[in-house]
Amino acid sequence: MLSENRAVAALRVFLVVLFAILVVFQTLSLPGQFRHQAEVNPNDADLRWPATFVAAFVVLCIQVVVVATWQLLTMVKRDRIFTPAATFWVNLIIGAIGGVWLVVGTVFLLVVLNADDPGLPMVLLLLEVVITVLGLLLVVMRALLQRATTLHTDMEAVI
CATH class of the missing domain: 1.20.120 (Four Helix Bundle (Hemerythrin (Met), subunit A))
Structure with a gap:
């Protein structure tokens, strides 16, 4: 501890x-x-x-x-x-990551359509993939938190 x-x-x-x-x-x-x-x-x-x-x-x-x-x-x-209140904060993080994902994706599309050099589009693509991985990781972590919260609640009821 x-x-x-x-x-x-x-x-x-x-x-x-x-x-x-x-x-x-x-x-x-x-x-x-x-x-x-x-x-x-x-x-x-x-x-x-x-x-x-x-x-x-x-x-x-x-x-x-x-x-x-x-x-x-x-x-x-x-x-x-391990309370349902924690899910709210995790959802807020997922929402913020989703907002950044949308903005970076939009910027990526605008840059790709107007780019004559592949450097910036590749950096933006990498950034978009990293943001996607973080977002999906948080979705999995939220599911684990929800399962752990359910188990914690069940254990408290037994004890």
Whole structure:
């Protein structure tokens, strides 16, 4: 149990750091980068706001995953992870991953239709496959959590 507590504490520290970095990216870095690109390449200036919106949405989805993970860690710490409430947070993570999957897939299709170099489409395809794997892994983990919750409830009823 001691190593579990240390892992939860360390994960919480890194979740706070990650969330802070994401806020900086969402509010300063990404909008500034797209503004700069619009100034440097006036031909691509019309992509500034769509790119800013897409990037901010992806960062927001990651923030949702961070908050949901924090809540799941709280449930683990309180030994309440095997309750139906945990499924809500896992579903929220799956929904956020699904949102990123849709956005990256749309960007991938737009890039493929207009690309003259295979580099960016291949990177986006790799990213889409990684997101797909993560999403499907979470769906399987949710099913395992639901089964464990049912077994836990049955065991409590027996005891």
